[in-house]
Amino acid sequence: MNHPAPKQDRPTGAAPALEAVGLGLQYRRRWALRDCDLRLPSGRVCALVGPNGAGKSTLMALAAGLLAPTEGSVTVFGSGPREAGSLRRMAYLRQDKPLYPRFTVAETLRAGRELNPGWDQAIAERIVRLGDLPLDAKVGTLTAGQRTRVAFALVLGKRPDLLMLDEPLADVDPVARQELTGILMAEAAEHGTTILISSHVLAELDGVCDHVTVLRNGRIRLSSDVEDLLDDHRLVVGAAAVDSDGAPPELAHHEIVELRRTGRQTTALLKPSGAIDPRWDTSRPNLEDILIAYLRTPDPQDRPAAGAGAQTTGRATGSTSGREEVTAR
Numbered sequence: 001m002n003h004p005a006p007k008q009d010r011p012t013g014a015a016p017a018l019e020a021v022g023l024g025l026q027y028r029r030r031w032a033l034r035d036c037d038l039r040l041p042s043g044r045v046c047a048l049v050g051p052n053g054a055g056k057s058t059l060m061a062l063a064a065g066l067l068a069p070t071e072g073s074v075t076v077f078g079s080g081p082r083e084a085g086s087l088r089r090m091a092y093l094r095q096d097k098p099l100y101p102r103f104t105v106a107e108t109l110r111a112g113r114e115l116n117p118g119w120d121q122a123i124a125e126r127i128v129r130l131g132d133l134p135l136d137a138k139v140g141t142l143t144a145g146q147r148t149r150v151a152f153a154l155v156l157g158k159r160p161d162l163l164m165l166d167e168p169l170a171d172v173d174p175v176a177r178q179e180l181t182g183i184l185m186a187e188a189a190e191h192g193t194t195i196l197i198s199s200h201v202l203a204e205l206d207g208v209c210d211h212v213t214v215l216r217n218g219r220i221r222l223s224s225d226v227e228d229l230l231d232d233h234r235l236v237v238g239a240a241a242v243d244s245d246g247a248p249p250e251l252a253h254h255e256i257v258e259l260r261r262t263g264r265q266t267t268a269l270l271k272p273s274g275a276i277d278p279r280w281d282t283s284r285p286n287l288e289d290i291l292i293a294y295l296r297t298p299d300p301q302d303r304p305a306a307g308a309g310a311q312t313t314g315r316a317t318g319s320t321s322g323r324e325e326v327t328a329r
């Protein structure tokens with residue numbers, strides 16, 4: 001679906017909606033998030049993408065003040081996430097969408113109204129009504145998708161300036177998905193709400209978000225405006241021979257994000273520097289093409305130095321036909 005992406009940055013000098021500096025969180029000996037630098041200006045719709053266990057929920061929980069950082073800092077509109085002003089201005093919809101099962105839908109909305117000074121009953125009721133949810137139904141009797149709708153009504157009813165949604169639509173049917181995404185985007189455009197949304201459904205992010213951050217193994221792999229990403233990358237397809245390192249010499253002067261071989265065909269996602277050899281069929285990738293390539297390949301800094309061991313990107317050696325060989329550069 002295509003919605004105009006809101007781009008209403010606050011006046012210069014205003015604190016970003018969310019800022020992380022060297023942010024990290026360690027569980028026992030394992031880092032769930034490390035060296036995270038992120039600046040999300042207000043009014044943006046930012047997708048947070050990454051494989052399972054990449055650290056997306058950890059980042060949101062830190063920004064919501066539910067976890068304390070092991071190192072670094074995170075602020076919301078310039079203040080610590082646990083400060084009263086920040087708590088008032090943000091809403092966080094956790095993946096498990098905690099609600100009181102014994103409350104009815106109406107009682108849940110009433111609690112939202114009583115707890116939140118800026119409560120917008122109209123939008124909350126609209127979301128519930130569109131799902132045909134009986135107001136007197138107990139939340140515990142609702143399906144997972146219906147509970148998601150109630151949780152959506154609560155976070156949008158709060159009218160936050162920063163809305164963080166952790167895989168919010170995973171259990172919602174496709175029609176409701178489109179409808180709730182539409183409401184979300186309309187609300188963001190109308191009120192300048194900053195949205196941070198994590199999702200595994202990459203195709204649905206195109207046309208919805210204007211900024212994207214990719215996390216991999218607890219580190220930021222990529223964080224960029226969508227328009228810049230689309231302008232800066234090219235997909236090339238050719239039949240050129242591949243040298244022993246996997247990089248065709250004609251492409252060697254470009255930054256190769258990912259190189260894939262299927263039989264005699266080589267496909268690469270590039271950040272070109274200069275003209276691309278005309279023997280290669282060149283096209284503009286869509287957002288999903290770009291995100292998949294970054295998700296599949298580790299950051300060059302995280303890869304072992306040449307000769308220090310095999311590349312770590314699932315590269316299948318000796319593949320010449322049928323099988324696909326993937327090489328990160």
Ligand SMILES: Nc1ncnc2c1ncn2[C@@H]1O[C@H](COP(=O)(O)OP(=O)(O)OP(=O)(O)O)[C@@H](O)[C@H]1O
Pocket residue numbers: 027031032033050051052053054055056057058059
């Ligand atoms: N309470 C916990 N105790 C120990 N380790 C944890 C805990 N919560 C998360 N982790 C670990 O931290 C890492 C990041 O987890 P996180 O939930 O942030 O990932 P995610 O990107 O949200 O994953 P998913 O897409 O599966 O929801 C994972 O390795 C996870 O196993």
